[in-house]
Amino acid sequence: MALRQRTALLLRRTRLCAETAGYRRMTTKRRHREVVPDEEVQVFSGIQPTGIPHLGNYLGVIKMWVRLQEQYHNIMYSVVDLHAITVRQDPSELRENIFKMVACLLACGIDPEKSVLFLQSQVRQHTELCWILGCITTNARLGLLPQWKEKSKDNTKTPSVGLYTYPVLQAADILLYKSTHIPIGEDQKQHLALCEDLAISFNNKFGKVFRVPQILYSETARIKSLRHPEYKMSKSDKSPKGRIDLTDSNEDISAKIKMAVTDFTSQISYDRANRPGVTNLIDIHAACTGETPEKICETYSSLTTAEYKALLADIVISEIQPIRERILWLLSDKSHLQSVLNQGQEVASVIAEDTMKDVRRLVGFI
Known part of the structure; x- marks a missing residue:
């Protein structure tokens, strides 16, 4: 399918998802959640470019991504490099890690003809929506989230503002594409709860734009460290x-x-x-x-x-x-990897801009 035709089809489906959601004001998350027909499901997920994925990443997340692209038609996967810089990164290493992650996703079975695979930083609307959502998010709400509490306990390092507010960017990533289903791990459950709250809050304050996303949990048990099976397998493992x-x-x-x-x-x-x-x-x-x-x-x-x-x-x-x-083999041809990202960026930007036109109008921007 030609890129322009595919983009137009995804855009029509995204608009249909929003239109069929209805405009009733509701008071609980349960009442906001919908039974979404398969043809209206919009899946979004992201992965940080932190080097070569390990077996736990592959079995718990990436294999699920591959299955989802066979099950649904509207799939958006992002390499979330903006999230990666919430901690200090070496620029050249970050660029290399982006290519490594794209190569790994393609090698594992992510198909650019079935899923939109793109680089987060190349779609500027992510940060624009993040700012708008940040303006309806309270400090108290962010301070309750587990990753911030865990990182801020380390007195040897000073956590960045980006680390504090990254759940808002995560919500923007999801809501920008009017996503209905989000494959995530258990450790991200509270962050998706913030995303749900922000979708409902924005819709009630300004008008209906976003759907309240639902969690898709992996059926695979969490893979643990081979040396310390009480902890999950991790790139930060000392061994x-x-x-x-x-x-x-x-x-x-x-x-x-x-x-x-x-x-x-x-x-x-x-x-x-x-x-x-x-x-x-x-x-x-x-x-x-x-x-x-x-x-x-x-x-x-x-x-x-x-x-x-x-x-x-x-x-x-x-x-x-x-x-x-x-x-x-894929890493030997980075021009191909770049072309995959360019194609994904073109499609994602059209869908993101369509959402932001509604957001800007409702917020009151000219």
């Missing part, structure tokens, strides 16, 4: 042995899984409270193959933990190896 990156070699994947913390019981079993290490390995297995933990335990009940780790390493390698090869 790189605790995570598997999408560009890890087959040998590195095998070694990391072999060294994964388990316990002294040889047989595998699924028990999150008492056997978190083994349970985490089973969760990885289930996320890679689609099997249930119960089925996995039944099928491989005769294996020792060591034997199961070897089996799991082969499963993860078969999942990651083709992705790794595509990432390296």
Whole structure:
């Protein structure tokens, strides 16, 4: 489909979503939420360019993104570089990380013909809407959000204003495209609650523009660190042995899984409270193959933990190896990655500007 035709189709669907929402004033979030037909679903999600994603990112978020683009027609995915600079970044490293993230998303199966993939900073309306929403957000509301409270406890660093207000930018990211469904992790639930509040507040103060978005949770269990299974797998893990990156070699994947913390019981079993290490390995297995933990335990009940780790390493390698090869190939042609972002920016900007025309008029701008 030609880019102009595709943009026009997305724009018509976005306007239809807004028009069918109705204009009744309501008092609770539940009453604001709608049953949205599949053809009107507008999905938005973003990911920060913090380097190569790890296995937890892929299994918990990116695989879900790929599935959603097969299920719905209106999909917007953004590399949210404005969020990345809430903490200090090296400019050259940030640029490289943007390309790495785009390459990883494409390698994992994000299709620019099915999803609009764009760079947040290239669509100026994100920051414009953020300012307007910030003017109806209170300090008290922002101060209650968990990430700010967590970061501000660290007395060795002074958190930035950007870190304090980034949930408002996050709300702007979502509302700018009149999104109806947002795939997020549990740790972002309170930030989406702010987004809901701002959508309702703006609609009630100025007039109906935004729909109240609904959460799409991943069905995949949260993948934990291989070295510290009480914590989630993370790029900030002090030990790189605790995570598997999408560009890890087959040998590195095998070694990391072999060294994964388990316990002294040889047989595998699924028990999150008492056997978190083994349970985490089973969760990885289930996320890679689609099997249930119960089925996995039944099928491989005769294996020792060591034997199961070897089996799991082969499963993860078969999942990651083709992705790794595509990432390296894509990174060899950054002009192609830039063209994907340019195409996405063109489509996203048209939809964003259509929303902002309504917002500016209702707020009172000329």
